[in-house]
Amino acid sequence: MAKEVSNGNHNSPVRPPPTPSPLRFSKFFQSNMRILITGGAGFIGSHLVDKLMENEKNEVIVADNYFTGSKDNLKKWIGHPRFELIRHDVTEPLLIEVDQIYHLACPASPIFYKYNPVKTIKTNVIGTLNMLGLAKRVGARILLTSTSEVYGDPLVHPQDESYWGNVNPIGVRSCYDEGKRVAETLMFDYHRQHGIEIRIARIFNTYGPRMNIDDGRVVSNFIAQAIRGESLTVQAPGTQTRSFCYVSDMVDGLIRLMQGENTGPINIGNPGEFTMLELAENVKELINPEVEIAMVENTPDDPRQRKPDITKAKELLGWEPKIKLRDGLPLMEEDFRLRLGVARKN
Numbered sequence: 641m642a643k644e645v646s647n648g649n650h651n652s653p654v655r656p657p658p659t660p661s662p663l664r665f666s667k668f669f670q671s672n673m674r675i676l677i678t679g680g681a682g683f684i685g686s687h688l689v690d691k692l693m694e695n696e697k698n699e700v701i702v703a704d705n706y707f708t709g710s711k712d713n714l715k716k717w718i719g720h721p722r723f724e725l726i727r728h729d730v731t732e733p734l735l736i737e738v739d740q741i742y743h744l745a746c747p748a749s750p751i752f753y754k755y756n757p758v759k760t761i762k763t764n765v766i767g768t769l770n771m772l773g774l775a776k777r778v779g780a781r782i783l784l785t786s787t788s789e790v791y792g793d794p795l796v797h798p799q800d801e802s803y804w805g806n807v808n809p810i811g812v813r814s815c816y817d818e819g820k821r822v823a824e825t826l827m828f829d830y831h832r833q834h835g836i837e838i839r840i841a842r843i844f845n846t847y848g849p850r851m852n853i854d855d856g857r858v859v860s861n862f863i864a865q866a867i868r869g870e871s872l873t874v875q876a877p878g879t880q881t882r883s884f885c886y887v888s889d890m891v892d893g894l895i896r897l898m899q900g901e902n903t904g905p906i907n908i909g910n911p912g913e914f915t916m917l918e919l920a921e922n923v924k925e926l927i928n929p930e931v932e933i934a935m936v937e938n939t940p941d942d943p944r945q946r947k948p949d950i951t952k953a954k955e956l957l958g959w960e961p962k963i964k965l966r967d968g969l970p971l972m973e974e975d976f977r978l979r980l981g982v983a984r985k986n
């Protein structure tokens with residue numbers, strides 16, 4: 641009979657994890673850690689690749705179907721002996737040998753996740769099942785990038801991890817919100833039932849270089865519009881709030897969570913909260929004071945307020961964000977100007 645261990649976060653005992661792959665305690669001349677990043681060709685994933693590749697003991701494998709990601713984001717690593725890129729859709733099983741899995745694969749921008757909602761659910765549910773099956777087979781630790789959207793249109797503010805959320809189960813955002821909620825459930829069921837080592841990050845709005853220019857998310861929209869000299873499209877009423885985390889802070893938080901001893905869920909985000917009108921005013925002032933701000937129609941079920949309580953991340957991971965919005969926006973502007981081919985006027 642297997643000895644039962646406590647998972648630290650719950651009173652109920654869990655089964656001990658399966659035996660990790662021998663690769664985790666690897667041999668001479670081999671990397672110590674083989675790390676799979678699903679969705680590694682996307683925005684956050686490619687920055688995570690950059691950070692993990694800095695450690696010479698890591699071998700990084702990216703599996704991505706390029707729906708919203710691109711090989712371009714990884715071009716500096718293609719051909720590197722410690723890097724491998726696989727065109728793969730996570731809704732299909734993947735048979736490889738790895739020690740850690742960062743499971744990011746899923747379109748994140750509302751216009752992309754609503755484009756094919758059934759596929760978004762398949763990605764979240766079947767994709768997460770497949771990655772948990774892989775983790776179980778090889779004894780890998782798996783981290784899921786969940787989202788602040790599991791809190792829906794929150795009635796508690798700021799949101800801490802004990803809040804169960806206020807999600808519309810039949811709305812146009814549900815494919816993503818409910819998909820991620822099921823993905824979290826699957827993670828905990830595999831943990832309790834099979835002893836899989838899990839980590840769950842609830843990511844709040846993240847921004848930075850490499851976001852798709854036509855991504856549709858608010859920071860990338862405003863920066864591209866400001867650079868092109870177009871009006872900044874604030875969706876009504878403009879008083880809705882978000883809290884924006886710079887991508888290097890996010891990557892640091894994800895790695896700490898993976899390497900630490902806590903399953904989560906843990907909020908990772910920047911508690912600096914802004915209305916969309918305030919964001920537009922900041923972008924206008926920093927990037928192009930000549931542009932106008934235009935109020936446009938919003939989409940259904942847009943959350944009215946969002947701000948992470950990061951007490952848990954501070955206490956359990958020793959993590960808090962370092963980059964303020966007004967410092968992060970110019971870093972992103974530089975990358976967008978290069979890609980749009982528009983130089984700054986002096």
Ligand SMILES: NC(=O)c1ccc[n+]([C@@H]2O[C@H](COP(=O)([O-])OP(=O)(O)OC[C@H]3O[C@@H](n4cnc5c(N)ncnc54)[C@H](O)[C@@H]3O)[C@@H](O)[C@H]2O)c1
Nearest residue numbers: 679681682683684705706707708709729730746748845846
């Ligand atoms: N950026 C944010 O503000 C934010 C906030 C909360 C949660 N997240 C989560 O973080 C993760 C990464 O987000 P991002 O902002 O980098 O988004 P992104 O769209 O830039 O990256 C997602 C990546 O997943 C890939 N992908 C999508 N479906 C796939 C599938 N079926 N099989 C294989 N690959 C697939 C895409 O091609 C892309 O490379 C997502 O899981 C997202 O839900 C992001």
Ligand SMILES: O=c1ccn([C@@H]2O[C@H](COP(=O)(O)OP(=O)(O)O[C@H]3OC[C@@H](O)[C@H](O)[C@H]3O)[C@@H](O)[C@H]2O)c(=O)[nH]1
Nearest residue numbers: 748749750787789845857858861873874875880916942
């Ligand atoms: O051009 C725009 C785009 C968006 N917005 C507003 O900006 C706010 C943020 O919208 P975004 O599309 O950037 O992102 P959302 O916060 O709605 O969703 C995001 O939340 C967390 C992640 O899981 C995902 O990356 C994404 O779903 C919304 O209130 C939206 O109405 C604008 O005012 N103008």
